[in-house]
Amino acid sequence: AQTVTQSQPEMSVQEAETVTLSCTYDTSESNYYLFWYKQPPSRQMILVIRQEAYKQQNATENRFSVNFQKAAKSFSLKISDSQLGDTAMYFCAFWGGSNYKLTFGKGTLLTVNP
Amino acid sequence: NAGVTQTPKFRVLKTGQSMTLLCAQDMNHEYMYWYRQDPGMGLRLIHYSVGEGTTAKGEVPDGYNVSRLKKQNFLLGLESAAPSQTSVYFCASSYPRGGRAYNEQFFGPGTRLTVL
Numbered sequence: 001a002q003t004v005t006q007s008q009p010e011m012s013v014q015e016a017e018t019v020t021l022s023c024t025y026d027t028s029e030s031n032y033y034l035f036w037y038k039q040p041p042s043r044q045m046i047l048v049i050r051q052e053a054y055k056q057q058n059a060t061e062n063r064f065s066v067n068f069q070k071a072a073k074s075f076s077l078k079i080s081d082s083q084l085g086d087t088a089m090y091f092c093a094f095w096g097g098s099n100y101k102l103t104f105g106k107g108t109l110l111t112v113n114p
Numbered sequence: 115n116a117g118v119t120q121t122p123k124f125r126v127l128k129t130g131q132s133m134t135l136l137c138a139q140d141m142n143h144e145y146m147y148w149y150r151q152d153p154g155m156g157l158r159l160i161h162y163s164v165g166e167g168t169t170a171k172g173e174v175p176d177g178y179n180v181s182r183l184k185k186q187n188f189l190l191g192l193e194s195a196a197p198s199q200t201s202v203y204f205c206a207s208s209y210p211r212g213g214r215a216y217n218e219q220f221f222g223p224g225t226r227l228t229v230l
Contacts, residue, residue, distance in 0.1 A: 009154070045204065045221035058145075091156060101147065101172060102154040102219060 002027045004094050006105035013082045014113050020067075021077045021108050023092030032096025034068065034075045039107075040088040048090070051075065082112045115138055119163040120205050120222035127195045127229045135190040135225050137205030145170075145208045147189040147219065147223045148180060157204065163188055202226050
């Protein structure tokens with residue numbers, strides 16, 4: 001069974017600064033996908049970024065980028081130029097194999113301070 | 115195109131009461147999921163469906179039943195609600211690309227359920 005671990009329950013960052021959220025996972029699958037989801041106070045789950053394990057290049061989406069270390073089973077999210085609207089719970093998630101489901105970490109609550 | 119919708123958005127039940135949560139999607143997605151979210155626990159899969167008329171158990175299925183009679187709807191039932199089922203419930207759907215289950219999961223807005 002896959003597991004996803006987010007070791008930082010809470011983090012804070014000043015507006016305009018850069019912050020990195022950590023995620024590690026455990027799997028025996030060779031092909032899989034990793035995701036970061038954002039959940040603002042509105043409660044809506046929003047996909048931030050996706051990484052396919054067979055791609056060596058790290059995914060980027062505007063101010064969001066990942067550091068994917070496949071051998072270390074690490075998948076961190078970097079948010080550059082943090083904005084107040086980035087304040088949210090962030091979930092790391094794993095999909096792999098034929099079990100049709102996402103496995104989520106417990107989340108990191110990020111607060112961006114003015 | 116409404117995406118994934120959930121009914122109701124809020125509900126308060128007394129212990130032992132029953133209720134059904136409705137999830138509807140208009141994206142012609144094959145796969146649908148029910149999750150529950152509890153503080154410090156992330157999202158945990160309750161049940162899922164890979165197509166009309168099929169359902170399967172997820173990580174925490176006890177106390178819940180589901181039905182997928184129509185492709186666009188996925189119902190989650192609580193036959194006898196318990197305080198431990200107080201949670202926020204999310205529905206999601208996705209379309210399997212290339213025969214694999216993965217594709218982006220689209221989430222509904224959630225239902226906050228309180229069982230007294």
